[in-house]
Amino acid sequence: MTAIAFADERMPCRVKRHVRELVRLAVPVIVAQAGVITMALVDTLMVGRYDARELAYFGLANIPVGVMIAVMIGLLMGVLILSAQAVGRGEAHLTGTIWRRSLPYALLIGGVIGVGSLWGEEFLLAMGQTPELAAGGGRVMFIVAAGLPAAGLHLATSLYLEGMKRPIPGMVAMLIGNVLNVGLCWLLVWGHWGFPAMGAAGAAWATTILRWLGAIGLITYVWWHPMREVWGIRGGFGRWWRDAGEQRRVGYAAGLSNGLEGSAFAALGLFAGWLGAAAMGAYTIALYLTALPFMCALGLASATSVRVGNAFGAGDRRETRFAGWTGLGVAAAGLSVVGVFLLSFSGFIAGQFSHDPAVVALAAPLLVIAAWLLVADGGQVVMAHALRARNDTWVPTVLHFFSYYGVMIPVAWLLAFKAGYGVTGLYGGIFIASFVSVTFLTTRFWWLSRKG
Template identity: 30%
Template structure:
C-alpha cells in the first residue's frame, strides 16, 4: 500500500509529461535526422555538425534555462487563480527570451574563431564554419518559441508545443532530404542543407505555436494585446532571479557534454564522430526524463501555490520513482543494442570510408555501454532539478551542478580521456561521475527542503 501511494500518480504524471516528452524528442529528432543524413556523407561531415552544434548547445542552454522561470511563475499564478499574473509572466518572459535569443546569436558568431584555437581537426573546422552561421540564427526563433512553450506548460497545456515541434520535424526532414543530397532540381549543399532545414523548421515552429495559441479561445486573452510600454521591473527581476540560476544549471551540464565533444576532437575526427552518435542517442532518452522534469516543476509549483507540502513530497517522490523505472529500461536497451545503434548513423558498407566508419562504430558502441549506466543518474538529477525549480529553490542546486560537473566530472573526463588508455571511454566515465554526484546531492537537497516545509507547517498548525 505504501508503494501504491506513489505508483497511483504514474498515470497522471505520464499524461502530463507525454506531450512535453514528444515535443522535446522532436527537438532531438531534428539533430538525429541531421546526424543520420550527414553521416552518409562521411565522418568528417558528421564531426563538423558535432563541433558546430557544441557552440550552439551552450548558447541554447542559457536561453532555455531562462525560459523555465515562465513555467514556474505561470504554474503558481494559475493555481492561485490570478490570470493577470499569468499574462504578465508570459509578456515579460517573451521580452527576455527575445533579447537573450539575439544576444546568444551574436555571441556564437563572435565565438566562431575559437574553433581554430581548440586543436580540432582542420577539415572538420572548415566544414563547421558555414554550418554554424545558419544554425546560430535559428537560436532566435527557438528561444522565442520556448517562451510560448513554457507558458503553455505552466497551464498544464503541454500538447501545443508538441504539435509545433512535430510540424518542425516534418519540415526539417523534407528540406534535409532535398538539400543535403541534391535530390530532383535542388543543389547538393551537404551540411549547409542541414543547417537551412534547421533554421526553416524553427521559424515555422515559432509561427505555428503563436497562431495556435492566438486562435484558441482559452489562450487568446493571454497572448494578444500586450502592452509592451508597461514593463514591470519587479516581474523582470523575478524571472531573472529564477531564470538565471536555472540557465546556469543547464549551462554547467550542457558545457560538460560540450567539453566532451572538444576533448573527443583532440583525439581525432573519428572519436568526435563516435562521441556525437552516443551523445545524440543519449539525448533522445534524456528527453523522457526532461519531460518528467517539466511535469515535476508544474505539479510541485501547483502544490506550493496551494501550500500542500505533504502532497508535494509524495508527488515529487512518485516522479523520481517513475524516472528510475524508465531509465533502468533504457539502460538495458543501450546494453543490448550498443553494437547496432551506431550503424544507423554511418554506412558500414561504404567502401571509401570503410576503415573510418568501422572505427566510429566500435568506439560509439563502447560509449553506449557507459551511457547505459548514466541513464539512471541523468534521469534522477534532471527530475530533481525540476522538483526544486517548482519549489523556487534555484541557488543551491546551481552550486550543486557546478560542483558535480566541473569539480568532479570534467577533471575526471580530462584525465581519463587524454592521459590514459581509456581515451573516448574515459571521457564518458567522467560524465558518469558528474551526473551521479549531481543526482545524489540534489536528492539530499529535496529531502531536506520538503521535510523542513512539512515540519514547519505542522508546527504552525499545532500552535
Template identity: 30%
Template sequence: MRSNFIRAEIFRLTSLGVPILIAQLAQTAMGVVDTLMAGRYHADDLAAVAIGNSLSLPIVLLIAGIMIGNTAISSHHYGARKFADIGESTRQSLWLGLPISFLAMAMMFNADIVLVIMDTPAHMAVISQQYLYGFAMGFPALIGCLAIRTMAEGMGQTRPIMIIGIISFLLNIPLNYALIYGKFGLPELGGAGCGLASGIVLWLQLLMFIAFSRRAEFKASGLYQKISKPDVERIKEIMKVGLPIGGAMFVEVVLFAAIALILAPMGSTIIGAHQIALNFSGMVFMIPLSLANAITIRVGHTLGQGKTLKARAITFTGIGYGMVLALITACFVFYARDWIAAAYTHDTAIQSAAVGLLFYAAIYQLPDAIQACANGALRAYKDTRVALIFVIISCWGIGLPVGYVLGMTDWWLPMMGAKGFWIGLAVGLSCASFSLGARLLWRTERTIEHYKKRSI
C-alpha cells in the same frame, strides 16, 4: 502514501511528460535529418554542419534554460488561479529574451573568430559560418516560441507542444532538400541550407505557437490583451529562476565537448565510439528529462495552491517513477548494447569500443534520472541557484577530474582512455543525484514549515 494516489500521479505525470518527450524526439530528429542530408551532399558539408551545431547548441541551451524560468513561475500562478499573471509573466519573458537573442545573433554572426581559433579548414569554415547565419536569423522567433511554450507548460497544456514539434520536423525535411540541393527555384546552398531551413522553421513554429495560444484554453491568460512595459521585478524573478537552469545546461554540454576534445588525439575509433555512446545516451536521457518537466508542472501547480504536503508527495512519487523507468532503460542499454553499436556503424573496431562505453552508460542511468527529476522538482520550488552550484561541482570538480585521472593517467589504475571518462561521468552524476536529493529534502521540509507558520 495510498497506492491510488501514486497511480493517479503517475498517470498525470505520464500524460504531461509523453507529449514533451515526443516534441523533444522530433527536435532531435531534425538534427539527425540535417546531418544525414548534409552528409549526402558532401563530406565537407557534413563536417561543417556538425561544427556549426556544436557552436550554436550551448548558446541555444543557455537561452532555453533562462526562458524555462517562466514554466515554474506560470505553474505557480496557474495553481493559484492567477491567470492574468501568467500572461504578464510571459510578456515579461519576451522583454527578457529578445535582447538575449540579439546578443546571441551577434555572436553567431562573428563565429568566424572561433572557427579560426579552432583551426577549421577555410572551405569548411565558410560553410559553418553560412550555416550559423541562417540559423541565427531564427533566434528572435525562438524567443517567442519559448515564451509561449513555457506558458503552455506552466498551464499543463503539453499536447500543442507535441503537435508543433511533429509538424516542424515534417516541414524541416522539404526545406532542407530545397535549400541544400537548390530545388524549386531556390539557390543551392549545400550544408549552409540546413541552417537557413532551421531558421525558417523557427519562424513557422512561432506562427503555430501564436495560433495555438489564441485557443480557448489559453484565453484566461490574457496574453494578447495588452502590450506591457518592461517590469524589472518580474524580469528579475524570471532571471533568478531561469539563469541557473540555463547555466546548468551550458555547463553540462560544455563538459561533453571538453571530453571529446581531450579524447581527440586517441584517434577516430575512440572518438567514434564515444560519439555513439554519447548520442544514444542523450536520446535515452530525454525520458527522465521529460518526466522532470512534468514534475515541475505538477509540483508548481500544487505549490501555487498552497498544498505543500501534497507537493512533497508528488515530488517523491515522481522521483520514484523516474527510478523505475531508469532501471528499465539501464537493462535495455545493457542487454542491447551490441545491437545499438551495430546500428550506428559497420566498423567492428568502433563497435567493440562503443559496446564497452555503453556498459557505463547503462550504469549511470539511475543517478542521471534521480538528478534530472530532483532538478525538475527544485525548479518548481524556484530553488535553482544552489542546484547550479551542485552541478558545477559534480561535473567539473569531481566527474571530469576523476575521468581524466582514470582515462589519461596511470596514477590509480592503468590508463583506461574513454572508459575512464565514462566512469568519471557516472561518479559525477552520482554525486549530483546525492547532493540534489539532499537539497530537495531540505527544501520540501523548509517549505512545509514556512506555510505552517503563515497559517498560524
C-alpha cells in the same frame, strides 16, 4: 479533490494519482522533447551517411550552440514556474502577462547568442580544433545563428503552455517539424530537385527554417486561444523588462546551472575533437543517442516542476513532496528500460549512423556506458526541476558546478588522456559525475521535505 481529502487519501491511491497526473502532463512534453532530439538524430543520420567528415563538422558546431540553447532554456524557466505557481494560487488571469513579458526577453537572448555564433570558426580555433574542423564547424554555426531568435520565441511559448497544463500544442508543433525535417534534409543534405548537396550546412538550414515556422505557429496559437481572455493573453509589451524582475531571477540560477552543465559537456566534445575526426563522430553519435532518452527525462522533469509548482503555490507541502518523488521514480523506471535496450543492441545501433568502421567501433562502447548512466542523468534533471519549482534556485546550481566542473571534466580528462582510454574515458567521466549529481540533488530535496 480538496486538501482535506488529499490528507485522508491512502498511500497506494495517492501514488497512483500522482503517477497518473504526472504521466498525463509528461507524455506530450516527452514527445515534444524527444522530437527535438529525433530531429537532431535524423540530421546526424543523414549527414553521417553523406560523409563522415561532414558529421564531425556538424557535431562540433552543435556543441557550443547546444550550450547556448541550454542556457536559454534555463533563463526562460521563470515562464513555466511562475505560470504554474499562479495557477496553483487560482490566479490564471495573470499568466498572459507572464507570457508577453517573456517574448521580448526570449528574442533578446536568442539575438545575443545568434550574434555570438557568427564567430564560430574563431571560437573553435581558440579551443584547439584543427583549422579544417574549425572552418567546417564555423560554417554550420553561421547558418544556425539565423534561427536562434526563433528558438527563443518557441521555447518561451512552449514553456508557458506547459505551465498552463497545455503541453499538447508544443507536441503537435514538434511532430510536424520532424516530418518536415526529413523532407528538408533529403533536399538540402543530399541535394535533390535542383538543390545543391550541402552536407552539414543543409541540415543547419533545415533546422533554421523549422525554428522560425515553429515559433510563428505557437505564438499564433496562444494569441488566438479560446482562453485568451481568461488568461489575460492580449495586451501590450511595455515595461516588459522593468516589471519582470522576479521572472528573470527565477531563470538566472537555472540558466547558469544549464550553462555549467552544458559547457562541461562542451569541454568533453572539444576533448573528443582533439582525439580526431573518428572520435568526434563517435562522440556525436553517442551524445545524440544519450540525449534522446535524456530529453524524455527532461519532459518528466518539466511535468514534475509544474506539479511541484502547483502544490507549492497552493501551500500544500505533502503534495509537494509526493510530486517530486513521483517524478524521480517514474524517470528511474522508464530510463532503466531504455538502458537495457542500449545495452543489448549497442553495436547494431551505432552501425546505423555511419559506414565508417572506425567510427562505429568507437561509438558502440560509448552506448554501453550510456545504458548505465541514463538513470542517474535523468534523475538529476528531475530533482533539479523539483527543487527550483519550490523556489530552491541557487543550491542546485552550486551542486551542478561541483558535479560537472569539480568531477566530470577532470575525471574525463584523466581517463581519456592520462589513462589512455580515449573517447571511452570521456563517457566514463560523464558516468561518474551523473551519479554524484543525482546523489546530491536527491539528498537536498529529501532534506527540504523533512523541514516542511
